[in-house]
Amino acid sequence: MLYKELLKHMRKCPFCTDGNRIIKQNKFAFLTYALAPYSSHHLLVIPKRHVFSINELNKKEEKSVSDLLEIGTRLIHEYGDKNCTVLVRDGHNNKMKSIDHLHYHIIPNHRIGDFDSKGKKRRILEEKEIDRIMKDMKSCLESIGK
Ligand SMILES: [Zn+2]
Structure with a gap:
């Protein structure tokens, strides 16, 4: 079965309901394998509480996730495997994220690639783009009080 087909039939959050896939757990998170892996030994770290974002984790949950x-x-x-990529899936479900529940992928030997999220070849930013990003992010830092 393809991953897309599984998602169509899913009624409940699989990270809240499937307790038999645990490789290791601690008080606030668990380590499991990816059901639809990008590569062999693709693992997932999942907070036990159904949250959507890193920003919702408390300090104890952050520590549990970090330990795993x-x-x-x-x-x-x-x-x-010589290397791996840690990828955090944060935020609400939409076309870019299949499962709402915050989760962290640990993907062995995964090449991020030469293409951006729109499928275009990655390029180096121009000075004016760097200036805009720096201005936008610093403005956001102020608005979130950091
Ligand atoms: Zn959940």
Whole structure:
């Protein structure tokens, strides 16, 4: 079955309901494998509480997630994969994210690639684009009080 087909039939959050896929857990998070992996030994770290964003985690949950990310990447390296990519899926479900529940992918030997999110070849930013990004992000920092 393809991942897209599984998603069509999913009625409940799979990260809240599927407790038998746990490789390792602690008080606030668990380490599991990806049901539809990008590569062999693709792992996931999932907070136990159904949250959508990193910003919703409390300090204890952040520590639990961090501890399992460290264990997961050690497992990948111990198994023999030289590198891995940690990818956080934050925010609400839309066409770019299949499952609402915040989760962290640990993907062995995954190349991010030469294409951007729109499928265009990645390019180096121009000075004016860098200036705009810096201005926008610094303005946002002020608005969130950081
Ligand atoms: Zn959930």
